[in-house]
Amino acid sequence: MRKPVILVTNDDGIMAPGIRHLVHFMLELGDVVVVAPDKPQSAMGHAVTIESPLRLEKISVDGDHKEFSCSGTPVDCVKLAVNKVLHRKPDLLVSGINHGSNSSINVIYSGTMSAAIEGAMEGIPSIGFSLLDYKFDADFMPSKKFLQEIARNVLKNGLPAGICLNVNIPAVPEKDIKGIRVCRQANANWNEEFDHRKDPRGRDYFWLTGHFQLFENSNETDEWALANKYVSLVPIQFDFTAHQIIPEIKTWKFDV
Amino acid sequence: MRKPVILVTNDDGIMAPGIRHLVHFMLELGDVVVVAPDKPQSAMGHAVTIESPLRLEKISVDGDHKEFSCSGTPVDCVKLAVNKVLHRKPDLLVSGINHGSNSSINVIYSGTMSAAIEGAMEGIPSIGFSLLDYKFDADFMPSKKFLQEIARNVLKNGLPAGICLNVNIPAVPEKDIKGIRVCRQANANWNEEFDHRKDPRGRDYFWLTGHFQLFENSNETDEWALANKYVSLVPIQFDFTAHQIIPEIKTWKFDV
Numbered sequence: 001m002r003k004p005v006i007l008v009t010n011d012d013g014i015m016a017p018g019i020r021h022l023v024h025f026m027l028e029l030g031d032v033v034v035v036a037p038d039k040p041q042s043a044m045g046h047a048v049t050i051e052s053p054l055r056l057e058k059i060s061v062d063g064d065h066k067e068f069s070c071s072g073t074p075v076d077c078v079k080l081a082v083n084k085v086l087h088r089k090p091d092l093l094v095s096g097i098n099h100g101s102n103s104s105i106n107v108i109y110s111g112t113m114s115a116a117i118e119g120a121m122e123g124i125p126s127i128g129f130s131l132l133d134y135k136f137d138a139d140f141m142p143s144k145k146f147l148q149e150i151a152r153n154v155l156k157n158g159l160p161a162g163i164c165l166n167v168n169i170p171a172v173p174e175k176d177i178k179g180i181r182v183c184r185q186a187n188a189n190w191n192e193e194f195d196h197r198k199d200p201r202g203r204d205y206f207w208l209t210g211h212f213q214l215f216e217n218s219n220e221t222d223e224w225a226l227a228n229k230y231v232s233l234v235p236i237q238f239d240f241t242a243h244q245i246i247p248e249i250k251t252w253k254f255d256v
Numbered sequence: 257m258r259k260p261v262i263l264v265t266n267d268d269g270i271m272a273p274g275i276r277h278l279v280h281f282m283l284e285l286g287d288v289v290v291v292a293p294d295k296p297q298s299a300m301g302h303a304v305t306i307e308s309p310l311r312l313e314k315i316s317v318d319g320d321h322k323e324f325s326c327s328g329t330p331v332d333c334v335k336l337a338v339n340k341v342l343h344r345k346p347d348l349l350v351s352g353i354n355h356g357s358n359s360s361i362n363v364i365y366s367g368t369m370s371a372a373i374e375g376a377m378e379g380i381p382s383i384g385f386s387l388l389d390y391k392f393d394a395d396f397m398p399s400k401k402f403l404q405e406i407a408r409n410v411l412k413n414g415l416p417a418g419i420c421l422n423v424n425i426p427a428v429p430e431k432d433i434k435g436i437r438v439c440r441q442a443n444a445n446w447n448e449e450f451d452h453r454k455d456p457r458g459r460d461y462f463w464l465t466g467h468f469q470l471f472e473n474s475n476e477t478d479e480w481a482l483a484n485k486y487v488s489l490v491p492i493q494f495d496f497t498a499h500q501i502i503p504e505i506k507t508w509k510f511d512v
Contacts, residue, residue, distance in 0.1 A: 045302030045331075046364045053453070053461035079448045080462060105377065107496050108302045117496075121361065121445050145512055153508045162443075163498045180510045184497040187418075189377050192335045197309070205309035206336060235498040235505055240363050240373075241440040242419045242493035249491055252409045254436045256401055 004030035004091035004155055007081050007124070011041045011074045011098065011111025014061065018097035021140035022129065025147050026094060027065065029155070033090070034061075035081035037111075038069035042100075044111040046118070047073045056080055074115035082122060092155055093119035096129035097140055097147070103130075103168045103222040103232060104186040104214070113166055117238055120164035125154045127164065132226060133171035142174035146231045150180065159235075166234040170226050181230035186221035188214045260286035260347035260411055263337050263380070267297045267330045267354065267367025270317065274353035277396035278385065281403050282350060283321065285411070289346070290317075291337035293367075294325040298356075300367040302374070303329045312336055330371035338378060348411055349375035352385035353396055353403070359386075359424045359478040359488060360442040360470070369422055373494055376420035381410045383420065388482060389427035398430035402487045406436065415491075422490040426482050437486035442477035444470045 006026045010019040014036035026032050038057070055071040068085055070077045074095065082089060095115040102110040112128045119126030129147055131138055150167055159165070166185075170177060192210035199205055214223055222232035262282045266275040270292035282288050294313070311327040324341055326333045330351065338345060351371040358366040368384045375382030385403055387394055406423055415421070422441075426433060448466035455461055470479055478488035 040307065042306065045300070045304070045370065047300045047303045048365055048464060050298065050464055051296065053455075053463050054450075055459075055461055076464070079464065080450065083448055083450050084452070084462060105494070108373070108377075108494055109304055117364070121364075146510075149510050149512050153510065157508060160498075160501055160504075163501055166496075179512060182502055182506045182508075184499060184502065185495055187495075192339055194310075194336065194339050196340070199309075203311075205311055206340060207309050208304060208306055208332070208335065233505070234496075235501045236496045237498035237501075238361070238364055238496070239441055239443075240422075240490075240492045240494070242416075242491040243440060245416055245419055245491045245493075246438055246440065248416075249489070250438045252413060252438075254402075254405050254409065256405050256435060 006030040006032050007086065007090035007093045008032055008034045009036045009074055009077045009095050009115045011037065011044060013037050013040045014069045016099065017136065018099050018140060022094060022097050025144050026151065029148060029151055032065045033086060034067040035070055035077045035085055037074060037077060038071055041073050041111045044073045045109055046075055046114040048075050049073060054080060056084065074111040075118045078115050078118040089122065089124050092151060093124045093126040094129060094151060097143060098130035099138060100134040101130055101132045101168055102128060102166060103226055104188040107166055107185065107236065116164040117236060120162055121238060123161065125159045127151065127154060127167055129167050131169045131171060138171065142177060143169045146180060150233065162237055164236050166236050168222060168226055168232045170229050172229055176229055177231060178229050180233055181225040182233050183220055183222045183225050185234055186214060186223035187216050188212060188223065262286040262288050263342065263346035263349045264288055264290045265292045265330055265333045265351050265371045267293065267300060269293050269296045270325045272355065273392065274355050274396060278350060278353050281400050285404060285407055288321045289342060290323040291326055291333045291341055293330060293333060294327055297329050297367045300329045302331055302370040304331050305329060310336060312340065330367040331374045334371050334374040345378065345380050348407060349380045349382040350385060350407060353399060354386035355394060356390040357386055357388045357424055358384060358422060359482055360444040363422055363441065363492065372420040373492060376418055377494060379417065381415045383407065383410060383423055385423050387425045387427060398433060399425045402436060406489065418493055420492050422492050424478060424482055424488045426485050428485055432485055433487060434485050436489055437481040438489050439478045439481050440476055441490055442470060442479035443472050444468060444479065
């Protein structure tokens with residue numbers, strides 16, 4: 001049987017430990033091709049590069065599978081990989097393993113998840129993986145069996161058109177992870193603050209900071225799952241329409 | 257009666273004709289404060305700036321209302337405006353007028369719409385406006401009465417928590433616009449291609465291009481409305497969960 005072709009990307013950059021682990025986990029499941037940003041691209045959302053050209057460099061980080069670094073965003077990487085590297089759709093796209101959570105509302109800011117969403121938009125079964133540990137030397141090994149099992153299921157079952165998966169892993173020892181929980185995006189946001197500072201020339205600048213605000217405690221959410229040491233799995237779609245509100249807005253009177 | 261405070265931003269940059277028109281349209285409805293990118297930020301999606309500091313400069317482009325240019329993305333502009341300029345939530349946030357369509361799947365790439373979505377995330381009634389004309393000297397005047405009427409309705413009716421509006425205007429004379437149509441995001445995507453070129457030193461580079469693919473003709477979609485010379489109005493939300501697919505994925509067998 002032909003081995004599946006697995007495209008690996010991320011948003012922390014091609015040298016990040018998270019993607020190095022993901023590559024090794026996926027090499028046990030199929031033929032791996034890596035196309036990932038040449039530098040960190042966190043919090044890039046679904047940005048694409050249209051005002052400048054993109055570079056694609058064949059590199060060898062480790063092993064003999066093909067790897068390419070790209071000067072663009074995670075979404076650029078997916079588009080270039082499909083069009084100019086693979087010349088076909090891969091059987092699976094995996095993005096990550098992100099250093100830090102992409103649960104709940106973080107999905108909208110996440111370059112990791114944008115790559116997976118872009119995959120879904122192009123009809124590729126796609127998964128974004130994130131570990132709840134921002135540290136460079138985070139321990140990715142407890143994630144291994146969960147990531148592989150989810151990837152195996154997607155390779156076997158496929159995913160419906162327009163759907164990808166957002167998988168987050170709690171940062172706890174493997175023996176403490178209770179299992180995989182299919183759930184929904186929790187209702188939350190970031191309460192932003194800005195550090196207001198002066199540069200050496202006395203000019204003002206601002207640095208974004210803030211804290212996460214969770215608005216609900218339902219055990220159907222990804223935040224509940226992660227707080228209770230489950231791997232959270234949220235199916236993600238890209239229809240932004242608020243269908244439920246259309247009838248109400250249709251009652252508005254527009255005097256035009 | 258106190259005049260409403262209206263925050264104006266965009267993704268084409270503070271000097272773009274689209275935002276200059278929007279400012280003047282909104283000055284007839286309330287007190288306007290502008291916080292917009294100091295340079296074009298199209299296709300930035302929901303990117304935020306976390307790896308570098310942000311600059312905010314008080315400038316005067318025209319008139320005596322307050323305007324600030326920001327070195328960051330459209331989402332950064334909204335966060336800085338609320339936290340460091342207004343020190344309160346505005347009564348209305350308007351983003352645009354974008355030079356070019358943000359209908360259908362374009363919403364996910366759009367900096368204009370990301371600013372509006374960020375507003376909704378922060379509990380601000382928010383609207384993104386786009387004109388279906390990419391040209392610098394596009395005619396924004398036919399948009400005026402429609403934009404003002406939609407803004408008046410939002411100021412009067414408010415918007416439900418977590419909902420903003422995506423408004424697109426066909427590029428036709430005012431007399432040919434048939435009205436405002438409340439609709440949903442059409443199912444479509446971009447079929448990407450890359451121009452593969454050589455730089456003066458013989459190195460390869462790629463430039464993103466492509467064409468829009470529409471997968472349906474329903475008269476409930478924004479694409480249908482725009483093709484039929486209506487202003488399209490799509491209510492937008494930011495729960496990415498594919499709720500309908502959760503029961504199916506719960507049947508998967510995870511051997512962990």
